[in-house]
Amino acid sequence: MIKEEHEVAMLGAPQSPAPVTTTVINIRSDTALPDHIVWSLFNTIFMNWCCLGFVAFAYSVKSRDRKMVGDITGAQSYASTAKCLNIWALVLGIFMTVGSIVVLVFIYVAVYRR
Structure with missing residues (x-):
């Protein structure tokens, strides 16, 4: 045994007549509240029509800040707004990208025929 272990073994349990009091600390588990920050970052970089x-990214950051402070209701509100904006950004981005490709193909075909 090392010296510290020997000293602890020699001391033994406390011999005080007073009752032993315990302290319980409740640590809240991290709530699984999605803030959609990765999805918002993707939409900011690639689908920013x-x-x-960008607005969805701002709401995602606000949601993460509210979650860190402990305001779960505020975090849920910002997260749902970010989710809605992300859905619209993705749908609009896909339609605009496909539409742009179709228009470019029609222009290319029109120029090629001349």
């Missing part, structure tokens, strides 16, 4: 991706 009408700046919806």
